[in-house]
Amino acid sequence: MRNTKKLPSKSSDNECDTKSKAHQDNSVNFYSLSLDPRWKGPILRSTIGLLLIATFSLIIKIGPVGLVFLVMLIFLRGFQELLNVGFNAFSFHTVPYSKTLSYTLLFIFNYFILGSIITEKFGHLLTNHVSTLILVQHHKFISFNLYTLFFIIFVLMLQKPHYHKQYTLFGYIHILMLLYVSCYMSIGNILHGSIWFIVPVLLVIFNDIAAYVFGHFYGRIKLIDISPNKTWEGFIGAFFTTLIFGQIISPLMCPYEFFTCPIELGLSQSGYRCHDWQLFQKEKVAIFGIGFGVFPFQKHAFFFSLYASLVAPFGGFFASGFKRAIGIKDFGNTIPGHGGIIDRFDCHILTNIFIYLYIHSVIN
Numbered sequence: 142m143r144n145t146k147k148l149p150s151k152s153s154d155n156e157c158d159t160k161s162k163a164h165q166d167n168s169v170n171f172y173s174l175s176l177d178p179r180w181k182g183p184i185l186r187s188t189i190g191l192l193l194i195a196t197f198s199l200i201i202k203i204g205p206v207g208l209v210f211l212v213m214l215i216f217l218r219g220f221q222e223l224l225n226v227g228f229n230a231f232s233f234h235t236v237p238y239s240k241t242l243s244y245t246l247l248f249i250f251n252y253f254i255l256g257s258i259i260t261e262k263f264g265h266l267l268t269n270h271v272s273t274l275i276l277v278q279h280h281k282f283i284s285f286n287l288y289t290l291f292f293i294i295f296v297l298m299l300q301k302p303h304y305h306k307q308y309t310l311f312g313y314i315h316i317l318m319l320l321y322v323s324c325y326m327s328i329g330n331i332l333h334g335s336i337w338f339i340v341p342v343l344l345v346i347f348n349d350i351a352a353y354v355f356g357h358f359y360g361r362i363k364l365i366d367i368s369p370n371k372t373w374e375g376f377i378g379a380f381f382t383t384l385i386f387g388q389i390i391s392p393l394m395c396p397y398e399f400f401t402c403p404i405e406l407g408l409s410q411s412g413y414r415c416h417d418w419q420l421f422q423k424e425k426v427a428i429f430g431i432g433f434g435v436f437p438f439q440k441h442a443f444f445f446s447l448y449a450s451l452v453a454p455f456g457g458f459f460a461s462g463f464k465r466a467i468g469i470k471d472f473g474n475t476i477p478g479h480g481g482i483i484d485r486f487d488c489h490i491l492t493n494i495f496i497y498l499y500i501h502s503v504i505n
Contacts, residue, residue: 235303352454
């Protein structure tokens with residue numbers, strides 16, 4: 142008797158395939174129908190913003206030292222992103238030792254900036270040894286001579302076929318060093334008391350999210366040509382909500398020395414020390430016969446909110462114009478699906494400088 146094997150019928154295969162496809166289609170339809178398309182963009186952007194804030198909160202728990210290292214990493218990565226953009230846009234890779242020159246200048250600026258902070262805040266801890274005493278006392282002079290050496294080496298490396306690109310590179314990397322002015326001032330704000338750094342950062346992040354949400358749902362009138370997705374509705378909506386947010390977030394931090402007091406390091410003891418700083422002492426205020434407590438810092442937070450709403454966005458507009466000028470969408474892909482570090486922190490650069498100058502001009 143001949144053995145015969147029963148082969149699966151094509152009809153049964155097709156039926157299974159059809160059921161499988163139907164199941165997949167139903168799954169896709171379920172997920173696609175479960176969320177209004179108009180909400181997908183805002184929810185994604187807001188979720189990423191909240192994740193950044195959550196990560197930021199974990200670093201805050203470490204204290205000022207953690208924030209200082211965070212700032213240094215952000216600015217280092219930002220420098221790398223902008224340097225890569227410049228190398229691609231202006232073909233700096235054809236310039237001899239272009240990367241070496243770029244990172245040498247970065248080292249010199251870091252030495253000057255970080256050394257200035259260390260000698261200003263903790264120099265008294267470094268004067269007990271002869272080697273460190275020389276570095277502390279002559280830090281600025283050493284920094285200048287390092288830059289002079291860099292300048293001489295650059296001139297000696299000039300070659301006739303590369304004059305134009307070499308001088309373009311020289312100017313470009315010096316412009317990038319302006320980032321480290323903001324880095325220096327950001328660290329200064331942190332060491333003055335974490336609240337002077339945390340509140341402005343949260344205000345800028347909130348303003349960015351609010352502008353996107355208001356613009357997405359109500360945006361009709363274009364705000365500026367170089368950033369066509371920005372609208373007046375988003376700008377105005379974010380302005381008012383940021384003012385409110387500033388008055389909500391600032392009093393939450395005022396009662397805690399962890400946020401308000403400058404950090405001090407000493408040979409005998411270290412910690413946070415406040416010398417009866419009235420800015421963070423609640424005062425009673427009466428409006429229309431109704432009394433309530435207000436921290437004087439909230440007045441300053443109001444001006445920070447104004448700056449974060451009216452001026453900080455122009456850092457983003459400037460970055461958008463630069464990207465359009467050289468034909469790129471993002472500065473990098475450091476944050477997957479959301480661009481590079483500079484794409485996320487372009488609005489913070491001017492804000493950090495403003496807060497530093499505000500502290501030393503208005504507060505002090």
